[in-house]
Amino acid sequence: MSQQSKEIKIFLAQTSSDTNILNQKLSTVLQKAGFKVAISEHLSQEEHTEELMLSHCSVHVIGDFVDQSSQAFLNQDFSLAQEKNSTDENFTIFVWHPETKSKKQVNSAFINQIRNKINQNMIFSNHESAVMFVEDLRGVISVNKAAEYQVKKTEIFLIYNSLDSYNAKEIIEMLQDVSPPETLVIEPSSRTDYEKYIAKQVNNSMLTVVYFKYANEWAIPFMQQIWKISGGASIPGQFLLIASKNTANIQNLEFEAPKTSFKIVDDELIPLEIKVVFDKISKHKHND
Amino acid sequence: MIELSPYPGLRPFTEEESIFFKGRDTHIRKIVQQLEERKIIIITGASGDGKSSLVYAGVIPAARAGFFRTQFNNWLICDFRPERSPLDNLALTLSENLKIDFKNVRDELDFGFSSLIDVYKKSDFYKDANNNDGKGANLFILADQFEEFFTNPENYSDGKASAEAYTAVNLLLETGRIALAENLPVYVVFTMRSDFISQSVVFKGLPEMIGFSQFFVPRLKRHELQMVIEDPAKLAGGKISARLTQVLINELPDGFDQLPLLQHALNRLWIEAKHGKEELDFIHLAQIGGFDRDMLEAQDQNTYDTFFNSLDNKTKTYFQNPKFTNILNLHANFLYDQAYEYVKKLNWLKEKPTREETDLILRTAFKSLTKIDNGRAVRNRVELSEIKYIINKKHVSTETVCAVLNIFRLPGSTFVKPFINEKDIESEILPTKQVLDITHEALIRNWQLLHQWGVEELGYLSDYEDLKIQLLRWIENNQKKSYLLNLGTLSYFENWFEKAKPNDFWIAKNENWALPTNEKRKKAKDVFEHIVDFLKQSKNHLEHQAASKRKLRIILFTASILAILALSGLSIWALNEKSFAQKQQQIAANQSKIALEEKEKAIIAQKTAEEQRILAMDNEKKATMAKLASDSARQEAIFARALAEEQKIIAQLETENALKQKTIAQNERVIAEEQKKIAETQRKRAISASDSAQKLSYLALAQTLAYKVKTKFDDVQLNLLVAYQAFLFNKNAGGFEFDPVIFEGLKYAAELTENESELAKSYNFSNEILATRIINKDKILILYTNGTMAELDAKHKVVKTTNLLEKNDELISSAFIINDSLLVISFDNYVNRLNDFKNEKKYTIEGHTNYIRTATYVPAYKAIITGGRDNKLSYSEFTKNKLKNIHQNNLPDKIKTIDYGKSDNEVWIGLQNGDIYTYHLGKNELVKIKSFKDVRVNTLKIMNNSNYVVAGLSNGHLVFFNKQLKTIENDLFVSYAEINSLSIAEQEDIIAIGLADNTVRIYQTNALGEKPIIISGKFEHIDDIQLSTENSIMLLDNRKKMMYYFLTPNDYAEFVKEKISRNFSTKEWNSIVGKNVPFEKTINHF
Structure with a gap:
């Protein structure tokens, strides 16, 4: 027993x-x-x-x-x-x-x-x-409903691959003025169980941003998975998948799903784009 | 809200649909973890468990998303199916992904071992840890449907793997080993059906790999099923009611097909709920045929009624039996019905097929897309052009076949691959060489029509195999006429030829020759031509014989007429003689009066005698004419001549003794009457000869009608009538009482009435049955695996239970019920016990070091004889309340079966290595009777009344030994499947044989040459068969279900007769039975 x-x-x-x-x-x-x-x-x-x-x-x-x-x-x-x-x-x-x-x-x-x-x-x-x-x-x-990870409510949750660490740091700095984001770096060799953490954090965030430039092969499959594990169309917030215009093979990449937008912008405009999307969501929230 | 369905239907999930793949998250994590640690894994499970979906929509997306601890972010997914050229297919996928020329890769792989790793290391995607420029990629190799290494004869035949297949497996195993040793980012995954695990020994290293890293796909638990059902709808922005989820979970069948059926039902529900715009609920389930209208709430019943009334009559019939497992069947039937209308609307198809042609194309296509493997129907990949050739009609092109099948390839259906992509118009029209495949075997098992076609095709194949045996015999005997087919078998095979319409393509598809395609076709053509020739020659031979017989009949008939005339003449003459003789008597009596008168009378008598002599000579001439015509007429002529001779003598003696003449005249009359009878018999024989011809044609008609039942008329009554009429024709024409075709037709018609309680009585048991024995009609004994013995009455109600286990007993491993009071149980610790449950006594059986497989009781010796897996035969006697082991004998192999005949002194024993021994009880002497090579003697039974011993072998042969002489008297080939069990009726007039292909064959012992009755059905595994005392047969299925079937056509006929409520109409008779057949009332009192 x-x-x-x-x-x-x-x-x-x-x-x-x-x-x-x-x-x-x-x-x-x-x-x-x-x-x-x-x-x-x-x-x-x-x-x-x-x-x-x-x-x-x-x-x-x-x-x-x-x-x-x-x-x-x-x-x-x-x-x-x-x-x-x-x-x-x-x-x-x-x-x-x-x-x-x-x-x-x-x-x-x-x-x-x-x-x-x-x-x-x-x-x-x-x-x-x-x-x-x-x-x-x-x-x-006996299904374990509670996640093990401690998460906090946040406005922006930013996820990126370790290949894009350098560029991501600049974006994070610029977002400090908008709203300090909760961040997560995906390392291929890491032991962290990302799925459970992401699932919980996404549902405690107003906007979840997945950014990529060099990790082009990883980004779309990753986006699909976290959209699924977080609850897809039933999440309270929104997803933003954002890529640099200079990403290799960018013209062949696409992703469409409810509560998700996919933007391709110049490197320097990425933080601004995030802000624009965030502002829209905030406005909707206040109007509700 | 997205329009696409979050449920893929019958097909597996693709990688693109991974966002909707739910319920297996823990399994995905376990597989990923195992792959991270071990680099190689084999994922096994039953058919339909979702192995492919688990990898494509679970593991691969998780890897690409970075939820997989490894060296690089990027992944190269090299997936392939072995099919017919595994090495080529592996090389192709590696070449495409690693961007290396195919030929180079293929040539390198031929060396096996590290070649695959070497190819990877030479590519631009391999980077060591110190030199990662972001282009490095992990290598994921997936061998999907690994069982194709065993199911394709190009890879595996006659128990051996081909060189190419062997090299492919070697490469994969070595790749995993090297990746682990050198910690390379290379991962190897196999998916394989678990029923092929035992065959893995063919490839060295594969069993070890399975032991090292295997994941057996578990059944989904309730909460996981809930996720499978509810989460995709939520992800897609839709809703599904909680009550619908519960009902779906409760209605799911156990065993195979659970998930494919569920996904198909969910897909249909989604579409029915306007692509998720409505909340999926009971009403939608009812509208797809999976829920009873009466169980809906009131307002939903109104909605349903509106929907139902809008359907055509044929479609309405599909809703008669609403339940979960009916959904796929209903959908497939609907598509089948709609195919003709669908094709009519296709603009690109120039020549539209007729409705009959559409049905033929669908039937042939689906039969071609299935094949029989170990007695089961499984998928068969086939080219579009092959289907066209099998159909073999001039104006049915590959385009036509494609057009007809398209309704099964549409996005909402996806029963046949490749599917139509609505965004790509070209995917509608397939190239001639396109390979087609049924999406999932769940369609074969659950679409009743396809199942019926499969059964029909199995029947055709079985007949084809039988015909081949006859053909081979004829060829091996230099095509001698005596080896041609006789009338009965020729009719049978001509009928088969007419129905099956075989051609060389059909033969090539069904033969397992491991040959290149063109050689296979050539060989098939050869066989086909031989078959045609064989049938033709048989027919010619019979016609020639018939022609000779007709001549003879004409001669006979003429001779009969002449004989009749001759005899009539003789009779008249004989009567005349009598009266004349009487007159002579009078004359003779008066002779004494006057000497002159006497003299005159004598002269008169002499004259008369002379006349009689002339008459007799005349008769002789007539008799001679008759003699010339036929043997019997000759007999009559001789007789008549003898008679005439006799008359001559009588006439000569007439003057001497008038009284004698009178007596003789009387004798003549008797003889003449005899002659008349003979002539009458001749006439009757002539009539009988033409009767025989008529009877044969009725027998053939009976066969044809019995086959027609299986085409299944819309009206159940019509099916019953056709089946019963076939039975009557057969019976009245003196046909074989146990005719299997008649039996099958009656059984099929009877089962349409769905009165299962009257037909096949079926009893389910919650506990697993270890052994069972029917003692008599009122008593059945059952031993459960938990050690409880239950006694059941005729109605299968438990009358008494006894727990046979003691406190410290180990688990029971095997058991054998000897008779109504003795039972042998073997435990896991090899303790063997004899239970006398009538007298409530237990005895330990000595003399064995392993389980006892079989046992028998010898009353005369008060002894038990047991045979075990330890190769020992042990003889123990009851003395003073104890069971004492007297003798033990070692045999060369495991003992499979023993039997003892009443009042014999010996026991017969069958071994695993094919030996048969007898054991003499008094002398303790073993004698080897026969040794069969490469077979097992699975079962033995002694026929006490008939003096035979019957052995059932693993090569499908039933061998009859003369019990006294110990010689083989008959060797009957039953089937290619193994004989597992035998049961002989008390009267020894019937033998029932249980086979490994899950069929039972029933023979009449005095007609072993006739085709047997075959009982087949959706059995999981027939563990035992027993003939009950009430003329029925009991089958024990999967140790939990006892089913009873009627044994003879007569029994089914009685049942069917009761169900018939009308007779044929004239129109029906003319159309089904034939215009030339005189109309009959099938049931007299209607």
Whole structure:
């Protein structure tokens, strides 16, 4: 059992009579997988809400034959979970409707109702077995969402390749008057895990600038990757890919993507161009 | 918002699409890390796992973007596929990237070993650490689809690699080794399907490299799948609902094709949602056939209904079974239907094909783009011109073929490569030599129509192989007439020829000859001409024989008529004689009165006798005429002559004894009646001869109809009718009861009704089954891998479970159920145990140092005989509640199978090295019966009633031994695939054979020369087969699924008959059965 699993608490919601045994089995499987389980049926009314609020996620088992009275119980726990889900983005609701080959009348209306309510941070699974379901659950919960790197909010984030260090220094100096930029140099032999850092920093920057002159073969692939890992069109800021007119083979290079502009200017005009773009963004921000 | 789809569909991601390649970030990082450290890596995984995408859209972009610790910023990506000339292809990519003349590179590479590194070092891109002017570049070599080293006969055939292939692999391995040793910025990557790993031993050093640096592409976890689905849409500025994501994840099939199907579905969803302008949701999934309309919310149901009502009737049928796995099938069917209309609109195509020609082109093209490899349909790259030649119609040019296929090459489809680039009009029209390829094998496995074509083609190929055997036999015997085909087989192969329409191109495509193209074609042409000649000569020979028979029939018929007349004359004469004899009697009685009267009477009698003699002579003449006509008529003539002779004697004796004459006259009447019967028989035989001809034509018609079922008529009822009518024709014409073509037609029609619960009963098990045995119709025993023994009733409900494991038991490695109470289990620590679960006793089996593979119980001796992987045969007896090991015998190789016949004194044993032994129980004596070279004896069964022992071999032969004489009585070639299992019915009238190509063949033991019934389907791996007592066969698939099938055409016929609700209309009968065939009501009570 991992230490991490031990710390995670799971709220196992009330279920209908046809899945009671399955629920009990699920509780055991969850514990075997290293989770702490708060079983709704064993809790008093006061403990009920409290335990749900203290849990990292809730699990709701739905069978094929949910009668009216059981629906009420299920809905009650489900509503509580949804309430918590709406305020805590790290709380996940798991709904498990194990697939059966039963040809008898299935409570499809109720199940459709649940399925149509699925939103972010809700998982609807129909695995046949409890072990498969818990495997999935563990995979979802243990995804490391937090990045390791400390980043700070910045207006301009400037990235360049080590081949362009000399020219970049001049640009950085000139940008000090506009807004002191956060900078990153990409070295081919460096051990730094750039991806995670860039992904976080881009989302904390108003304008991310990628500058190149001599590193022409590196720039476009790099731009593609950081656009992707940062979230593409969903980033809060903007990207600016800026190259010198004297870059080799510049006429054959192109890059188009949402929230990205690609500029080719004379060397001496690069800082000015960055400023122009930055000013536009700032203006939009103030007008919003 | 960008218009292009962030989901590529069925094809792999390209490097340009890497921005949308999500879900594999951790895997990319692991591969990059491994490459940084080891310089070389092989990326393996199942087909459809995304190996190529992982490299092209994951690793390479990461490298170019600088997320790869190495010497230079710049990268040279030298990627190639081995195809048919791996060394040329490697040289070409190196030449293009390093900017060195191709010939120079190619010549250098021929030396192998460090040549590739030497070429790199000589280029302008190699710089050492002290001299980096910014032009230096890292070298990334990618050998994609490495399995082509094994699948192309130019690279690998008869278990050996070609010199060129060997050199190519040597270069790649050495490059990795040198790069690591000298810390060069050179990286070597292979992608290969994991099912080819075992073949890597062909190349020295390759297994070691796999052990050194391999990445096995794992299955995506749930959160990774979520990224695959949701992130590309977000990156492209679109949205996808969370509930849709969940449903897609839940509906994904396990196993192959998971990712290609998902990407295809996502691509379709994106397009359906107006290229991401709408949020992708359930309604779009329903509109592409992947979600049930009734599960939509109310307002979406209205939207769906509007959409559905706008479709034509044919397209509506594709939505009958909405589910995730139907999406690709629906899309492909839609394109197939639309192809004709699409082609009609093409301006650049001068001569438009007809609808029938369009269908033919598509069918032939897709069949050409697939081939059979180890019994499975896989992709086959083929030139456009080859397809045209296989079609072999004058006005179908390569342009026409290209135009028809284009609908499958469009950006929204991309089922066939190369794809059409909307920005490049020229990509619409392909050159004659253009090589085409199916984008992914997922299309073959999931497009039902293509699958059917594949099955049909497999059938044609199987028949072609059979015909080749006959042809070869004829040629080897100097083309003797006795080796020509008989009527039945000729009809069969003529039918095949008509259906398959083979030509030399078709043959060349399907043969695995490792020859240059022009030689291959020449050889194929040769074979084709031989086939045509063989069929023609067989036909001529039969016609000649038929002509002779017709003459004979005419003669017979004439003789019959004459004989009838003669006999009628004789009968009349005989009757006349009787009455005359009676009169004579009266005359004779009066003779005593007057001497004169007597004398006169005597004179009269003499005269009469003379007349009778003349009459008899007359009859003799008539009888002689009949004799001349035929043997039987001759018999009659002789008889008539004898009769006449007899009459003569009677007439002479008449005066002496009137009573005697009366008696004789009576005898004559009886004889005359006999003659009449003979003449009648002759007449019937003549009729029967013409009946036979008619029967043969009905048999041929039955075969044709059974084949027609597979063309699949729109109306399910029509399919059922055609199949059942074929069955009736065959039955009424006295055809072979177990005819496989009739069986296949009935089975196919039955499965169209989709009543799976009545047809192929199928039971899934969540736990893996280690061993199973059908005891009787009410009892089935199953041993799971976890050591639980379950007893199931007839309905497969668990009646009883028993845990057979003890506390400290190791894992079970193998098990064998001997009968309804005895079971042998072998554990990982080589402990072997006998469980008597009826009496709840356990015994340790001594005498083995490895797993027990097979066992049998001998009641007469109260003994267990076990055969193990340690080559030992162990004999143990039950004495005083213990199992005592009495004898052990060492055999030359591992024991694969043993069987014991009831009331015998010996056990038969089959070994891995092809030996067959008998073991005499009383004498503890082993005798070698036969040694088969280069084969394994996989399974043995003793037929107690028929006195045979049947052995199933790894070369696909089924050998029958005479149990007493120990000689081979029959050697039946079943298939090129290995025989894995055998099951013989209790009555010993049926033998079922499980083969390594995942098919089961069923023979009637008294008709082994006939073609067998073949059961095939989407099986993963047939582990066991058993004939159940209810005239069905059980297949154990992948150790988790038990499936039952009907065994005989009769069973399917009964089922199909129940489903038929009407008869043929006259129009249908005339069109399908034939105008010249008298109309019949297939089902009498309609």
